[in-house]
Structures are given as C-alpha cells and as structure tokens.
Amino acid sequence: MNTEIKDLIAQADKAIKEERFDDLMEFYTDDAVLVVKPGLEAKGKEAIKKAFIKIAEYFKNSVVPTQGNMLMLEAGDTVLVLSQTLLDAENKDTSDYSMDRRATYVYRNVNGKWLCAIDNSYGTTLLD
Amino acid sequence: MNTEIKDLIAQADKAIKEERFDDLMEFYTDDAVLVVKPGLEAKGKEAIKKAFIKIAEYFKNSVVPTQGNMLMLEAGDTVLVLSQTLLDAENKDTSDYSMDRRATYVYRNVNGKWLCAIDNSYGTTLLD
Numbered sequence: 001m002n003t004e005i006k007d008l009i010a011q012a013d014k015a016i017k018e019e020r021f022d023d024l025m026e027f028y029t030d031d032a033v034l035v036v037k038p039g040l041e042a043k044g045k046e047a048i049k050k051a052f053i054k055i056a057e058y059f060k061n062s063v064v065p066t067q068g069n070m071l072m073l074e075a076g077d078t079v080l081v082l083s084q085t086l087l088d089a090e091n092k093d094t095s096d097y098s099m100d101r102r103a104t105y106v107y108r109n110v111n112g113k114w115l116c117a118i119d120n121s122y123g124t125t126l127l128d
Numbered sequence: 129m130n131t132e133i134k135d136l137i138a139q140a141d142k143a144i145k146e147e148r149f150d151d152l153m154e155f156y157t158d159d160a161v162l163v164v165k166p167g168l169e170a171k172g173k174e175a176i177k178k179a180f181i182k183i184a185e186y187f188k189n190s191v192v193p194t195q196g197n198m199l200m201l202e203a204g205d206t207v208l209v210l211s212q213t214l215l216d217a218e219n220k221d222t223s224d225y226s227m228d229r230r231a232t233y234v235y236r237n238v239n240g241k242w243l244c245a246i247d248n249s250y251g252t253t254l255l256d
Contacts, residue, residue, distance in 0.1 A: 031204035041201070069255050073169070075245040076159035078206065080234050082252050102252035104232055106208050117203040124210050124230035124251045127197050 001072055002079055005107050005114050009081070012116070013065045019056055021049050028116050029108060035120040037097060038128075048119075059089035077109035085121050101125075129200055130207055133235050133242050137209070140244070141193045147184055149177050156244050157236060163248040165225060166256075176247075187217035205237035213249050226253075 008027055015024040025045045028034075034042045034051055042051040056063060068084030085103040092099050102125075106118035120126070136155055143152040153173045156162075162170045162179055170179040184191060196212030213231040220227050230253075234246035248254070 029203060033201050033203045035201065043203075071254050073161050073163065073246050073248055075157060075161045075171075075234070078234060078236055078245045080208075080232060080246045080248065082232075082255055084255055102255055104208060104210075104252065106203070106206055106234055108206055117206045118201050118208045120201055120208065124232065126199050127210055127212055127230055 001070070002074060002107075002114070005072065005079060005081065006070065008107075008114060008116075009067060009070075009083070009105070013067065016052065016056075017064045019061065021052050024052060025049055028119070029110060032115070032117050032119065035122055035126065038122055038126055059087075059095070060091050062088075062090040064088040079107040079114075081105040081107060082123075098125075129198070130202060130235075130242070133200065133207060133209060134198065136235075136242055136244075137195055137198075137211070137233070141195065144180065144184075145192045147189065149180050152180060153177055156247070157238060160243070160245050160247065163250055163254065166250055166254055187215075187223070188219050190216075190218040192216040207235040207242075209233040209235060210251075229253075 012024060012027045028045055034048045036042050036051045042048045066086050068086055070083040073080040083103045085101045087099040101121050102123040103121040104123045105116055107114050108117045140152060140155045156173055156176060162176045164170050164179045170176045194214050196214055198211040201208040211231045213229045215227040229249050230251040231249040232251045233244055235242050236245045
C-alpha cells in the first residue's frame with residue numbers, strides 16, 4: 001500500500017467535504033478524467049472543478065466521501081487504486097446513484113508528485 | 129475507445145490461447161504487474177511469463193480468453209480499460225475462479241507504444 005497516495009485520497013475527500021474545489025484540483029493531473037456519472041466524463045481541471053460544484057449542488061452541499069477497504073496495484077510510476085468509496089449526504093435516500101461504490105482510481109507520479117489521472121468512483125459498474 | 133489498445137488486447141488474448149508467452153511479454157511494460165489470483169501478484173516480465181505458464185497448466189492448456197463489453201477512460205498517455213473478460217477452458221466447470229470477470233487494465237503510452245502496466249482481470253472483486 002502506497003501510504004502517500006492513501007493520504008492524498010483522504011486529503012481530497014476532506015477538500016470535497018469542505019467544498020475547497022481549487023485546492024481539490026491540486027490532486028489531479030492536467031489531463032485527468034473524472035467520471036461524473038455513468039456516460040458523462042469531465043476532462044481537464046476546469047471541467048472537473050465545474051463537475052464537482054454540480055455534484056455538491058446535487059447533494060445539497062452536504063456530501064461527505066470516505067474510503068473503506070482499499071487495495072493498490074503498483075507498477076512503477078503508475079498505481080491502480082481499488083477502493084470502497086462511501087458517500088454520505090442529507091438526501092442520500094433519494095439519490096439516483098449508489099452511495100456505496102467500488103471505485104477505480106489511477107495515480108501517476110509526475111515529477112516526483114503523485115497525482116490522480118483517472119477518477120472513476122463507479123468502477124466496473126460502468127459496464128452494466 | 130482507443131482502437132489501437134482494443135486491438136492489442138485481442139492480440140494478447142490470441143497469444144495466450146496459442147501459448148506464445150514470449151510474444152505475450154511484448155505487450156507489457158518492464159515493471160508491469162499481473163494479478164495471478166486474489167492475493168497473488170507477479171511483477172516484471174519474467175515473473176508474469178512464469179505465471180501465465182502456470183495459469184495455462186491450471187486450465188489444462190486449453191484456456192481461451194475473449195473480451196465482451198469494453199469501455200475506456202483516457203487521460204493523455206494513461207488509459208484505464210474496463211472489460212468483461214470471458215475465459216473458456218476444458219475444465220471451466222471445476223475452476224476455483226470466475227470465468228466471467230470484469231477486468232481493469234491500465235495501459236501506458238511509452239515512447240509512442242501502448243503497453244499494459246497493470247493487468248487485473250479480477251477488477252474490484254479483489255475488495256471482497
């Protein structure tokens with residue numbers, strides 16, 4: 001387990017909870033991709049930031065992400081993180097999306113810094 | 129969908145079926161990681177090749193992998209492939225492992241060539 005990446009994910013979750021979206025963008029590569037919802041991707045920091053603002057609105061500015069069981073597959077400067085991602089929100093009972101997900105995140109080491117290149121909280125359920 | 133990667137995966141599946149394991153290693157990065165089975169990883173081409181020979185033996189030299197529904201998340205030189213991976217083998221009915229998987233593969237563009245860095249046919253089921 002790469003503890004540096006684990007810590008970065010916890011910091012990113014905290015930034016989401018506190019709606020510090022400019023800080024949140026520091027965790028991504030310039031050409032990162034975020035799966036906003038099945039069938040919708042945001043590419044690049046500007047689009048990802050806008051998507052997070054909309055996600056926050058969808059969850060009535062009360063979303064709290066946390067990670068449960070986590071596993072990493074490491075290949076040099078590339079790491080695939082498999083993680084149980086739990087979302088809490090005031091309106092979680094009426095959400096159209098699962099609040100207990102098995103996410104797939106790809107981290108890349110860019111100039112000595114680990115950054116998220118692919119953020120897919122839906123994991124392989126996108127194949128459904 | 130990156131058709132070049134899709135084609136490389138089909139070529140790799142063919143190499144596995146035909147047990148051309150030296151050819152198969154051409155599809156991986158030098159520091160690639162293969163999930164042999166839950167809890168067991170092979171790192172680097174030498175270890176991955178040995179693992180594929182053992183996997184072939186386990187399936188009585190009759191294993192045929194094919195990909196079903198496939199989806200790619202692309203972030204510049206890094207691509208996460210989500211793919212339904214179907215395994216056929218003479219002894220499939222007595223296999224300890226699922227023959228219908230939702231795999232996660234990470235491809236990296238290294239000097240203009242797409243190579244597999246992380247080969248995890250078990251997908252997020254490793255979190256079970």
